Amino acid sequence: MAEGSDTEKIMRALYLIRGVEEGIAQRYPAGKMRCPVHFSIGQEGVSAALAPLMRRDDLAVSSHRAHAHYMGKGGSVRAMLAEIYGRAGGCSGARGGSMHLIDESVGFKGSTAIVGNTIPIGVGLGLALQQKGSDSLAIVFLGDGAIEEGVFYESVNFAAVQRLPVLFICENNLYSVYSPLGPRQPAGRSIYKMVEAMGIKSVAGDGNDVAATYKLMHAVIAEMRSGQGPVFAEFSTYRWLEHCGPADDDHLGYRAQGECAEWKKRAPVARYEKYLRENEGWSAARLEALRNEVLADIARDFAWVEAQPLPPRPDAYREVYAEDAGKSVGQNTMESAA
């Protein structure tokens, strides 16, 4: 039972994430977005459930598959799209692409493309928050593959030792690229129970059940703000499209026959719509109106981005160092001193 305004925020986030992702997927084959893109379609649930719970001054980091997290945190859709299109106005100056998103204005501190890479960075954000005596949280989004990196374990350990305000959100979608869990993790091992044994409070849930996810995280986050130390939360979910790119890839046969279809029945968006109708008194018309409003915004965002100019080419050489914003270093030569 999300608080009144929260349910709407969640539903809006669900429509937004799905709508933007579908917009990208539809346009991607035209070849104007020339960078690797990892879609969140099917995995909107957790980000949307967290959308009303994450404060603007909470600091989040994410991975290669960051669109949903970025939008759930309130990141600018236009700046993200411009980044993916490689246009002026891109959130990362057209230098990061889909795998490197940032929106400092809403506390989305960065997503990066090396698996596991931002996990300690999120913990470092938690350290900074703790040192400053803030009650904000650092939030680390990661996948089931990322937990295999040693740096995950090191990061959990340090967060536990220092009791840092770090919330780890693990979206377990059963795959790392084409690899199922089998060759990667011991059979039958529970990730969140293992993390519990590492020394931090851990919970788990169905990430496609948005209402339940909201409820669980509402309590967890409230507790964390009172200084209870780090928490690890594992959510099961599923990606519908290929690992990287806008296509279905069920024909490749790396997922069990029917597995994807089964998960589609548990679609977070449709399920939450149903929940709102059945439990929160939302009418079909109200859902429809909200959805149309969001989709209209998205259409304008795409129109805007496609009209954006290209970035100036010398931008390729800017800002290698903090002090030389705007100063180009020589091409194909050694850098020269200031």
Next chain:
Amino acid sequence: MAEGSDTEKIMRALYLIRGVEEGIAQRYPAGKMRCPVHFSIGQEGVSAALAPLMRRDDLAVSSHRAHAHYMGKGGSVRAMLAEIYGRAGGCSGARGGSMHLIDESVGFKGSTAIVGNTIPIGVGLGLALQQKGSDSLAIVFLGDGAIEEGVFYESVNFAAVQRLPVLFICENNLYSVYSPLGPRQPAGRSIYKMVEAMGIKSVAGDGNDVAATYKLMHAVIAEMRSGQGPVFAEFSTYRWLEHCGPADDDHLGYRAQGECAEWKKRAPVARYEKYLRENEGWSAARLEALRNEVLADIARDFAWVEAQPLPPRPDAYREVYAEDAGKSVGQNTMESAA
């Protein structure tokens, strides 16, 4: 209740390890052993208990504090001493020193100085054994500090996934250099229980109780040889001397007052002597005779090593590559092609 001959092997190993270490500690201040040395005095128990259980074709690796493991595995004392003295005949060609020991003839595959560094290497040995269908084990000696490295976690995970014949022996001596567990690991967390949750069978014991350690490991190793997959064993123990070097350092105050004295009462050597007298019918004279025999050998070993010549200086440049054994590459210049 160790089998007849095993008790003697253990007692012999205890005398050997303690005797050699004391021999080194005593001579170290003379400045002839010019490399960092990490002593095992006080921590002889686990290596000695394992001495009769490790087969020659089991493959072991270790860390900076490797003397006891090397000797427990049956490594040549003379070659080790020559290595520490930097003389001809050193087990690592006078290029590794105390922190880099090897005796391939007894399956001691190497110890290295970067904490955690040999953990995956041991797992790789397990992989090779498994691929070859051998019933030998790979044995990884590590400390309580080493488990903090991400590579430990990654290595455990892979050993679990592939069910490799790897035995992890963790000597928890409560310290990493001068750092107690507090700033390094969450309060109250159990290492072996955490490893259990990572997905491999784990046991724990008092590493200073040699008889109990033998008993526990006798069962564990028998089970492992029948293909039961990896095992993690944590043993509590304590180092008596400073982290690196031959001196006492209780005056520095980083360990609680009396802590070291308390542990000395639980000395593995004296305790096993007592055990043999009380439970295995050994007489004081028999112990004395064995001890004298071992000490006499050690004295001869030291005499031998002190008479060893220095290694030829061009050895500094040999064997950078496998094929250039004996070929010196140019000094202070780029290497030249073959």
Next chain:
Amino acid sequence: MKRPVEITFAQAINEGLHQAMAASDEVICYGLGIDDPKRIFGTTVDLKERFGKRVFDMPLSENAMTGIGVGAAIGGLRPVMVHQRLDFFLLAMDQLVNSAAKWHYMFGGKRSVPLTIRLIIGRGWGQGPTHSQNLQAWFAHIPGLKVVMPSSPADAKGLLRASIDDNNPVVFLEHRWLHQQMGEVPESPDFRVPLSECRVMEKGVDVTIVASSYLTIEALHAVRRLREEGVQAELIDLRTIKPLDWPTLLTSVKKTGRLLALDSGAAFGSVAGTIVARVASDLFSHLRAAPLYLTMPDVPEPTAYELTREFYFGAPEIAAAAWKMVKGEERSFPELEREGHHDVPGQWFAGPF
């Protein structure tokens, strides 16, 4: 079913792996996705089916998996590990540098580490700062490592076989833009290209151009064009970066008196810099002009299409630099510009070389 005379670089790697695994039970192959539908850009096709447990997928644990390779190697195997991007391998520098590279030396030659590490270098289509790094200079800076960078399908196979045979750790760098390239490749399982022998691809007397990996393709276009214009460049493909075949290289510069060293890595601490330094030191009196290098700038790769447009240098810049050095005057070679999108391998790229 006879296989065609020409196969792709990726097929050449695949053939080399099949033959190496068939020749010795000691060879094992692993890496993320090694048995997935894409088979590492086709390079590991059918290995799993044929060699079973000797081929396996792995967890996302680059550092441990490298150490496991070292352990397997000193345990008597010859592991071949692969990473789809070099950049991921940065997690494994402890095992590469502190274990693999030093093991043979620091244990007095008691045991060597026959480990081959295939790393794929990305470029284009928005690979960006963390999927396109060229760190051959790093690997070459570490005593005890060998570093190999093939530029043709035949070399890919022959050098890979030699790397797997080699008793040292070898970092084997495959440029992503080469995988689809076609070329003649000897089918024989005995075929090897020895390490530490560079290849004089084109003979010439006016200037020595030193290239490696994908840049060799760009340089070849430049050299052919220069020839039409009367400049005889000698093109050397390094093939092995370390230990480098200095005799061949120095002999060439002695003859031409001019050096242009190309490098796909950043300038500072580059392999090209090392070559220029050694030539300047050893052959100073033979030089007829200042030795030059063309490298990438000391800047990460940006992602956007527009920002990468002029980011990389290629045949036109190489030709212009050589021309200037030999003729003492500026000249541009717009006809050498690649056609089509600059961020994907071009048409001619699939050509016979």
Next chain:
Amino acid sequence: MKRPVEITFAQAINEGLHQAMAASDEVICYGLGIDDPKRIFGTTVDLKERFGKRVFDMPLSENAMTGIGVGAAIGGLRPVMVHQRLDFFLLAMDQLVNSAAKWHYMFGGKRSVPLTIRLIIGRGWGQGPTHSQNLQAWFAHIPGLKVVMPSSPADAKGLLRASIDDNNPVVFLEHRWLHQQMGEVPESPDFRVPLSECRVMEKGVDVTIVASSYLTIEALHAVRRLREEGVQAELIDLRTIKPLDWPTLLTSVKKTGRLLALDSGAAFGSVAGTIVARVASDLFSHLRAAPLYLTMPDVPEPTAYELTREFYFGAPEIAAAAWKMVKGEERSFPELEREGHHDVPGQWFAGPF
């Protein structure tokens, strides 16, 4: 209690840390053993007592702790992390290269990473292959990093303050043999030595000798001796390796026409090679002799006393190389051999510089 005019290099670092932490709450310091009885060779004395939770010991987790430093930096702090040996830091290359170095660039300049990483380079007393690596060339090869190598107590303090002030990730390399060295150090908390400015330590017209860190000490002995024999060498202490102060360096070589670049790292891919290459390319017509470099060989450091005896080069070799370059003849300088054990810092070492 006035502090003496001369203090050690370690005390200078300590003073710099105290002043930086007092000046800004944003500065935090951490590292293995930072508050233990040895206090990182004395460099972190009293920090814990004075600054409490802003100073902390850490788990053996180099990679995460580097990422945590990056996170704390982008979260508004100015972390200073320390490792007792550079070699341990190899575990953290992903965070250094893929995060710290690129963050500002790859996020379009949105946020910089003011992180200072102190690494101590070991040498002697059997440090051996994994406790004595000099990898400045690695760090300098990565776009976005700054690399600093002080050689005197004053520079240690002044450069450290400048590094902590700097908004970029800085790799700050301290040679273990310098920590006990004495020198005059301005006590003022305002004292800084700007990054990217090298220091002309001795003026001369015959040859430019480029040194850094501990080698500057060896070079200084050589230069003084050469002066007595009539050779006027100009000694440049790089201080900052990257971004390098090319103008000062190139100006000097233009004047002297001769270059001898020293490097404590392995030859292939070295900083010295980079300097020689640039000088040979840019100043070819100014050179009166082949530019030279003295570096460590492409070999790990052995452990044994006897094997390290001639392993390192120092003042005698530097003097001989410079002499040969200027005079065209061989000459040895046995009087420059260090006295006492070669594997520990010598007597003169504690001297006034």
